[in-house]
Amino acid sequence: xxxxxxxxxxxxxxxxxxNAPAEEDGGPAKDNADGGNRERGPHETAESQPxxxxxxxxxxxxxxxxxxxxxxxxxxxMSGSGDAIGRDQINITVHGSADxxxxxxxxxxxxxxxxxxxxxxxxSTPSRNLLAxxxxxxxxxxxxxxxxxxxxxxxxxxxxxxxxxxxxxxxxRPPASLPEAVIEPGCGYVFDAVGAAWAAHPRDTAVLGxxxxxxxxxxWLIVLVDANADMDSVRDLLVEHEPPDPLRxxxxxxxxxxxxxxxxxxxxxxxxxxxxxxxxxxxxxxxAIRGRRAGRPMSAVMEERPxxxxxxxxxxxxxxxxxxxxxxDLARRAFLIAQAVLPELAATHVCRAAYRLxxxxxxxxxxxxxxxxxxxxxxxxxxNWLDTAPSVTVGNTPDHAAETDRRLPMxxxxxxxxxxxxxxDYIVAHEALLRWLRDLAxxxxxxxxxxxxxxxxxxxxxxxxxxxxxxxxxxxxESPRIxxxxxxxxxxxxxxxxxxxxxxxxxxxxxAWARGRIIGQRSTALWMYGTYLGVRDPNRALRGLRHLVLKxxxxxxxxxxxxxxxxxxxxxxRAVVDALADWACSPHPRMRRAAGDCLAELAQxxxxxxxxxxxxxxxxxxxxxxxxxxxxxxxxxxxxxxWDALRAWHKRxxxxxxxxxxxxxxPRLRRPLAFYLGPRGARAALPAPSPFAEEATR
Numbered sequence: 001x002x003x004x005x006x007x008x009x010x011x012x013x014x015x016x017x018x019n020a021p022a023e024e025d026g027g028p029a030k031d032n033a034d035g036g037n038r039e040r041g042p043h044e045t046a047e048s049q050p051x052x053x054x055x056x057x058x059x060x061x062x063x064x065x066x067x068x069x070x071x072x073x074x075x076x077x078m079s080g081s082g083d084a085i086g087r088d089q090i091n092i093t094v095h096g097s098a099d100x101x102x103x104x105x106x107x108x109x110x111x112x113x114x115x116x117x118x119x120x121x122x123x124s125t126p127s128r129n130l131l132a133x134x135x136x137x138x139x140x141x142x143x144x145x146x147x148x149x150x151x152x153x154x155x156x157x158x159x160x161x162x163x164x165x166x167x168x169x170x171x172x173r174p175p176a177s178l179p180e181a182v183i184e185p186g187c188g189y190v191f192d193a194v195g196a197a198w199a200a201h202p203r204d205t206a207v208l209g210x211x212x213x214x215x216x217x218x219x220w221l222i223v224l225v226d227a228n229a230d231m232d233s234v235r236d237l238l239v240e241h242e243p244p245d246p247l248r249x250x251x252x253x254x255x256x257x258x259x260x261x262x263x264x265x266x267x268x269x270x271x272x273x274x275x276x277x278x279x280x281x282x283x284x285x286x287x288a289i290r291g292r293r294a295g296r297p298m299s300a301v302m303e304e305r306p307x308x309x310x311x312x313x314x315x316x317x318x319x320x321x322x323x324x325x326x327x328x329d330l331a332r333r334a335f336l337i338a339q340a341v342l343p344e345l346a347a348t349h350v351c352r353a354a355y356r357l358x359x360x361x362x363x364x365x366x367x368x369x370x371x372x373x374x375x376x377x378x379x380x381x382x383x384n385w386l387d388t389a390p391s392v393t394v395g396n397t398p399d400h401a402a403e404t405d406r407r408l409p410m411x412x413x414x415x416x417x418x419x420x421x422x423x424x425d426y427i428v429a430h431e432a433l434l435r436w437l438r439d440l441a442x443x444x445x446x447x448x449x450x451x452x453x454x455x456x457x458x459x460x461x462x463x464x465x466x467x468x469x470x471x472x473x474x475x476x477x478e479s480p481r482i483x484x485x486x487x488x489x490x491x492x493x494x495x496x497x498x499x500x501x502x503x504x505x506x507x508x509x510x511x512a513w514a515r516g517r518i519i520g521q522r523s524t525a526l527w528m529y530g531t532y533l534g535v536r537d538p539n540r541a542l543r544g545l546r547h548l549v550l551k552x553x554x555x556x557x558x559x560x561x562x563x564x565x566x567x568x569x570x571x572x573x574r575a576v577v578d579a580l581a582d583w584a585c586s587p588h589p590r591m592r593r594a595a596g597d598c599l600a601e602l603a604q605x606x607x608x609x610x611x612x613x614x615x616x617x618x619x620x621x622x623x624x625x626x627x628x629x630x631x632x633x634x635x636x637x638x639x640x641x642x643w644d645a646l647r648a649w650h651k652r653x654x655x656x657x658x659x660x661x662x663x664x665x666x667p668r669l670r671r672p673l674a675f676y677l678g679p680r681g682a683r684a685a686l687p688a689p690s691p692f693a694e695e696a697t698r
Contacts, residue, residue, distance in 0.1 A: 052523060052555050055483040056445045066604060068447045069562065073569055075448075076531070079455055079494055103182045104537065106168040108156060108190070115160045120256035121285075122157050123244035123278070125150070130239045131158035131222060139214045139221065140175075140207065142234055145241030146227040148279025150249060152190060154241065155222040159188030162220050166190070172504045174198045175221060176209025183213055188220045195501030199225045204233040246281035247274060253285030257292075264292065271302050309417035317421060334358035340418035341437070341456045342449060343410050349449050353440055360432040416459065423460055434472065441487035454487040458494025465495065465502060477513055477524040482559075485520060489527035497532055507533055507540065514544045519555065522548060526556055530563025535570035542567070542579040549583070549594045560594065561601040568602055573617050576602075577624045584631035584638075596638035599628065603645035612649060618659055626662040634668055647676045 057068070109115045127143065134141035135158065145151035152168075159166050168190045169182070175191055183189070193199040198206060207223060214221055225231060231238045247269060254265045268288045275281035284305065291301035316336055331354070338354035422433065440453035461468035473492065476484035496503045510528040513521035526548055534541035545560055568576040580602075583595035605613040618625040629646075632638045649656060660680060663669050 053481045056443060057447050072451050104170050105182060108168055109164060109166045112164045115164045118156055121253045122153055123248040123252045125154055125242050125244045127154045127239055127241045128157045132161045134237055134239060135220050140211060140237055141239060142223045142225060142231055142237045143239050143241055144225050144227055144229060144231060148277045149241055149243040150278035151224055151241050155190045155224060159220055163188045168192060172196055174206035176206050178210045180213055183217045183219050185217045191221055191223045194224050194226050199229050201230045202233060207234050243278055246278055249278045249281035250275060250285050253282060257289045267298055309413050310421055313417040313421040331358050334361060336418060337422055339410055340415035342452045343415050345448060356439060357436045360436045361429060363432060419456060419459055423463060442481060442483045450483060451490055454490035455494050458491035461491060461495040462498045477521045478518050479520050482523060485524040485527050488524050489531050493531035511544055514547055523556060526559050526563050530566035534567035535572055538567055538572035538575035549591055561598050564598050565601055565605055569605060577628050581628045581631055584635055589637055592635045592637040596632050596642050599632050600641035600645045612654060615654060626659055630663055630666055634666060643676050650677045
């Protein structure tokens with residue numbers, strides 16, 4: 001359906017992302033004394049630098065914006081199906097390299113018991129023995145396989161023949177580029193190069209270039225490549241994956257989880273339709289295991305399988321032409337689609353969104369001969385539809401302090417099935433659907449609605465990536481509308497979570513846009529760095545943010561703080577703290593200013609218990625946190641906001657005794673600390689902020 005679109009294979013980052021000359025880091029940058037807008041570069045014009053248009057909720061207070069951002073952060077953490085191997089539950093180590101690009105290593109197993117846990121659910125396949133044979137000859141093997149065919153599990157099982165310490169490495173670059181620090185002595189490595197550009201037609205040196213390193217470290221490496229990869233250059237290392245029977249995979253998972261419960265295993269194995277691939281079998285096994293442990297009947301678990309749910313979605317969307325016309329009107333379809341896009345949101349939001357969609361669909365339907373079906377019986381059927389829709393009432397909660405409304409819960413998995421059916425079965429409505437989602441993501445006043453619309457766009461991009469890129473994301477990145485920049489970042493985050501093979505292209509786009517001439521592209525890149533991209537490769541994302549700080553565009557300063565907070569909140573605390581410490585030492589005044597602003601913003605972030613996240617980190621890693629505070633507070637350019645943050649902690653009763661002791665080791669900080677915090681141990685109300693601290697640190 002998307003074959004007639006122009007430039008389908010054009011790289012995401014290529015279109016109009018022409019790089020502006022990067023500011024070098026070799027010396028201090030020219031900086032306006034007041035930190036205001038810099039002069040335009042030689043390639044910039046007023047036409048190419050329109051004023052950014054704020055999001056619909058920009059008028060909210062900083063406190064309300066932080067609250068909304070925290071709520072979105074929770075939803076983002078639960079969105080996306082995650083990687084098939086469950087990387088969100090695996091320890092990640094990031095290694096730097098001479099070229100500035102990081103290597104992420106995922107710890108899969110560390111002991112014999114870890115290996116035993118994996119092997120208990122492994123369905124044997126000849127591929128394992130063939131891989132072990134190749135590894136025994138030369139420490140490197142290549143496994144060519146289709147997606148969802150059990151290749152990663154087979155590679156793990158083959159490596160377990162040699163070691164119990166197994167890791168996984170993202171293979172965006174060839175194995176020949178691996179630095180020695182990445183390869184631990186005596187470890188086995190699964191090098192996932194599925195979808196990597198270099199792996200389509202690699203030279204033998206790209207794979208064999210790490211052989212000496214493996215020999216020195218006594219390690220083994222299996223490279224996973226796509227089924228269509230041309231591996232003639234390393235034919236002697238190649239193993240063609242023979243997938244195990246999906247039913248054997250299903251049985252292995254179930255027996256490992258519930259040994260001795262043969263009746264339960266037989267019940268699951270007899271379900272219809274049977275899984276078609278090892279990946280589907282593993283998914284079904286996980287669903288069955290969760291259902292069993294939760295005490296749910298297997299019939300309910302089976303109803304939530306994608307195949308069954310899509311049939312239910314088709315039924316509810318009134319695909320049956322024999323249904324009476326009153327059951328095939330646009331409003332019913334619009335309500336169902338809106339509910340799928342906005343799950344768990346208030347009924348008022350669903351109704352407003354459904355009306356907008358019905359208007360869009362009306363434009364499509366009215367071109368048909370049967371115009372009776374294109375009328376909009378919206379008002380007439382609104383009450384009837386709400387009366388029959390299941391709902392719960394939500395009263396005042398901390399997240400919705402002034403809201404009392406109905407919620408319209410939907411069966412788990414049905415929302416995604418509805419989106420899938422709408423996209424693949426209602427091709428004629430694609431344009432109307434995308435206009436509607438854009439409208440929600442751009443103009444709706446509630447941030448949660450805009451975010452949910454972006455998630456839906458990201459899920460559609462999994463099915464038709466190039467079409468969505470050229471139709472939505474590239475044009476939106478060039479727009480001056482900040483809400484579209486946010487939507488692009490959120491949508492692409494959802495896409496790479498569900499399809500990790502897209503991560504290299506999306507990250508490359510962020511890097512290119514960060515250096516683009518168009519302010520909208522730079523704003524979009526900034527939001528993208530604050531998503532899953534920044535969590536997966538924080539060093540790369542922080543380099544991108546550093547570049548944007550050096551451009552010193554006042555229009556982006558606040559959003560740089562927001563993205564950096566999101567990387568910190570996503571789990572990459574040490575990387576963010578170390579980066580800010582480097583910024584605070586930079587010869588560039590704008591970097592030092594940004595370090596102070598970002599530290600003050602991080603100080604507003606609280607953990608679930610209400611304690612400041614930075615103080616929680618200080619309890620675990622006091623040296624890097626105290627060093628960051630010391631470097632920022634002794635800078636002449638830090639401003640008053642970091643001091644105000646310390647003062648706010650003090651007034652809240654946060655115990656900063658140990659941090660204060662370390663900071664007072666710096667003589668220049670003793671007087672301003674006494675001014676802002678009072679004598680050590682004091683809890684009295686303190687005077688209003690003043691410029692004293694800035695003067696004291698001169």
